[in-house]
Amino acid sequence: MWPVSLIGAASGWGAGFRETELGPEALHAYGLAEGLREAGIAADWTAMIEPERRWREAPEQLRETVFRLVAEHNARLAAQVAKEIGAGRFPVILGGDHSVAIGSWGGVARGRAGQKLGLVWFDAHLDAHTVATSPSMNPHGMSAAVLLGHGAPEFLAVGGGVVRPKNLCYIGARSYEAEELDLLRRLGVRIITMAEVHGRGLGAALDEAVAIAGRGTDAFGLTIDLDGFDPEDAPGVGLRTPDGLRRAEMLRVLAPLAGRADLAAVEIVEYIPSADEDQRTARLVEALLRTLLPRPPDRRTDGRHRAGRSAVAREGETETAGMAPLFSR
Numbered sequence: 001m002w003p004v005s006l007i008g009a010a011s012g013w014g015a016g017f018r019e020t021e022l023g024p025e026a027l028h029a030y031g032l033a034e035g036l037r038e039a040g041i042a043a044d045w046t047a048m049i050e051p052e053r054r055w056r057e058a059p060e061q062l063r064e065t066v067f068r069l070v071a072e073h074n075a076r077l078a079a080q081v082a083k084e085i086g087a088g089r090f091p092v093i094l095g096g097d098h099s100v101a102i103g104s105w106g107g108v109a110r111g112r113a114g115q116k117l118g119l120v121w122f123d124a125h126l127d128a129h130t131v132a133t134s135p136s137m138n139p140h141g142m143s144a145a146v147l148l149g150h151g152a153p154e155f156l157a158v159g160g161g162v163v164r165p166k167n168l169c170y171i172g173a174r175s176y177e178a179e180e181l182d183l184l185r186r187l188g189v190r191i192i193t194m195a196e197v198h199g200r201g202l203g204a205a206l207d208e209a210v211a212i213a214g215r216g217t218d219a220f221g222l223t224i225d226l227d228g229f230d231p232e233d234a235p236g237v238g239l240r241t242p243d244g245l246r247r248a249e250m251l252r253v254l255a256p257l258a259g260r261a262d263l264a265a266v267e268i269v270e271y272i273p274s275a276d277e278d279q280r281t282a283r284l285v286e287a288l289l290r291t292l293l294p295r296p297p298d299r300r301t302d303g304r305h306r307a308g309r310s311a312v313a314r315e316g317e318t319e320t321a322g323m324a325p326l327f328s329r
């Protein structure tokens with residue numbers, strides 16, 4: 001079957017709230033891999049990409065240094081992602097702030113050399129600033145622009161232009177600046193705002209987004225910024241933005257994507273463990289991956305779960321029940 005490679009991207013330098021650096025190791029300690037394996041998903045942590053220096057050791061840095069740290073971290077992440085793909089494993093990148101998208105999707109493009117890639121971007125924000133427009137100069141607000149070919153040279157060197165504007169689609173946007181919206185409009189990128197999700201329903205929004213990401217491409221990816229969710233469902237983020245995507249509906253609409261051969265990778269970012277409440281956000285990460293990743297059909301109704309996990313497990317089982325078996329041992 002299809003082994004899943006969990007790759008931690010311990011990046012905080014790209015964010016305003018640098019505690020995202022601690023996200024992947026918290027998910028490791030939480031037991032994410034074990035939880036997925038209990039669901040029959042062959043998942044293992046294969047790498048934890050660390051920053052050259054930890055944020056708390058040297059909190060104040062010049063912008064140039066921050067950019068260099070982010071670029072260098074992303075270069076190592078990209079190499080790891082490409083390596084996992086080369087080894088026949090499915091990459092799941094766990095951030096870390098959203099600047100890691102530069103390395104994740106740069107690495108997917110490298111690992112799938114010559115293939116065209118689409119991307120569905122779940123986020124409260126657009127992350128489409130450049131150095132010329134960013135009010136904060138935080139690289140996590142620039143990663144989508146970089147993937148489209150716009151941004152600082154050191155970022156473009158890792159993931160520049162790996163997704164064509166016509167193959168990127170946002171879902172859940174509700175907080176952004178005019179300048180980044182301008183860039184995306186100029187490029188013709190489709191943005192399905194939260195207001196539009198409310199109007200049409202998440203299922204229709206995702207159908208359109210996947211069609212955009214898949215049109216004329218060989219594969220597509222999902223990047224899920226946890227702040228795209230409603231803070232009720234994902235409190236463990238730096239910027240809680242009200243009126244977001246809801247957990248139950250997301251799990252329901254994502255379930256049909258599980259095991260699709262043209263799904264290239266999944267990225268989940270911006271987890272801040274110290275902001276989490278009763279591990280609700282960590283459990284959401286696990287539930288998303290249980291929903292999206294393929295598992296052998298004989299394990300789908302497996303009733304064995306660790307204490308405290310039964311609610312999540314039941315949810316995962318319900319969401320995928322009745323799907324055609326896609327993979328077998």
Ligand SMILES: [Mn+2]
Pocket residue numbers: 098123124125127140225
């Ligand atoms: Mn983001």
